[in-house]
Amino acid sequence: MIGQRLFRARKAAGLSLRDLAAKVDLSHAAIKKYEDEAATPNSATLIKLAQALQVRTEYFFRPETVALEGIEYRKRGTLPKKRLEAIEHEVIDQIERRIELENLFPAPPLKAFAPVAGLPKKISDLSQIEDAAEQVRNAWALGYAPIPELIDALETHGIRVFMIDAHADPKFDGLAASVNGMPVIVVGSNWPGDRQRFTMAHELGHLMLAGRLAEDMDEELACNRFAGAFLVPRQSALQELGARRSYIELKELALLKEEFGLSMGGLLYRARDLGIVTPAWRDETVRQFRLKGWNLTEPGDAYPVEQPHVFEQLIFHALAEDYIGESKAAELMRMPLTAFRKMRTLEGGNAASHQ
Numbered sequence: 001m002i003g004q005r006l007f008r009a010r011k012a013a014g015l016s017l018r019d020l021a022a023k024v025d026l027s028h029a030a031i032k033k034y035e036d037e038a039a040t041p042n043s044a045t046l047i048k049l050a051q052a053l054q055v056r057t058e059y060f061f062r063p064e065t066v067a068l069e070g071i072e073y074r075k076r077g078t079l080p081k082k083r084l085e086a087i088e089h090e091v092i093d094q095i096e097r098r099i100e101l102e103n104l105f106p107a108p109p110l111k112a113f114a115p116v117a118g119l120p121k122k123i124s125d126l127s128q129i130e131d132a133a134e135q136v137r138n139a140w141a142l143g144y145a146p147i148p149e150l151i152d153a154l155e156t157h158g159i160r161v162f163m164i165d166a167h168a169d170p171k172f173d174g175l176a177a178s179v180n181g182m183p184v185i186v187v188g189s190n191w192p193g194d195r196q197r198f199t200m201a202h203e204l205g206h207l208m209l210a211g212r213l214a215e216d217m218d219e220e221l222a223c224n225r226f227a228g229a230f231l232v233p234r235q236s237a238l239q240e241l242g243a244r245r246s247y248i249e250l251k252e253l254a255l256l257k258e259e260f261g262l263s264m265g266g267l268l269y270r271a272r273d274l275g276i277v278t279p280a281w282r283d284e285t286v287r288q289f290r291l292k293g294w295n296l297t298e299p300g301d302a303y304p305v306e307q308p309h310v311f312e313q314l315i316f317h318a319l320a321e322d323y324i325g326e327s328k329a330a331e332l333m334r335m336p337l338t339a340f341r342k343m344r345t346l347e348g349g350n351a352a353s354h355q
Contacts, residue, residue: 001061005060005061013053059093067092071088079172095162110158116135162187189305193303204226205227231260231262238274241256242276
């Protein structure tokens, strides 16, 4: 058990055998023996390893192991293998803690994911995706209003969302996978909120449209259309912009971005897809965006990042019901016990973002 977890933590930290050995003043051969279960580190060495890998010693004895299945990176080909491995191991650590927490409850605390009933069996035109996105929103009782917390909406319907620090990986553009049949979406914690939301809605499109698209349809384009329609429903877009426009003010786009959490560029696509503006006007506006660098960083304030709440809520629910104690809660949140106690008594600020 310790060997597999040591290997996983080392990969998540992006360290080679020699790198880790140097940090704990051992030979790389000794580290290899620990990972191969040919030797067992003593308690003092285990503490050094935990400190070097920035995990708690309890991590090495966690009972459950999981594997990511059907991993899909939106830009996998441009990321180095070493960083891909680190991302996957970092995600697995978060998932293991999540599964361990959920298994403490007598009954599953969240419903299992299932595609919305009644979606078309075959989709042969992008316009049909508008109806599919609307069906999902209606089934989830979202109506036509903006979705303030997309992560919470996904998690309450059986899709687990995890965040990783992607500062060093500008080419990382999201990950989707499954664990024991449970859909998993991973986004960068440092991304602007509108990028996070579009990635999550895009991956939701993959889940809802799986097996329904005609063979000649581009799945990525279809899921992009779904993401836009899910975040800004047709009825809302028409109400805000009108049925036909020859021009849309920049400030209008900024205000709609602030309201619905879809980028200004994404809103231009929505206006074109719905026939509100002509393709030619949209293309020319996008060209102007590129000339000004707005395709990379849009003008105005960035949309706030999404804040996960469900994991922390489950932690405190389990604590209140005596399913776990403070020490276990701190371990699951990867926090020192003293810091957790301050947070528990509202002395340490916001509980969010410790996943």
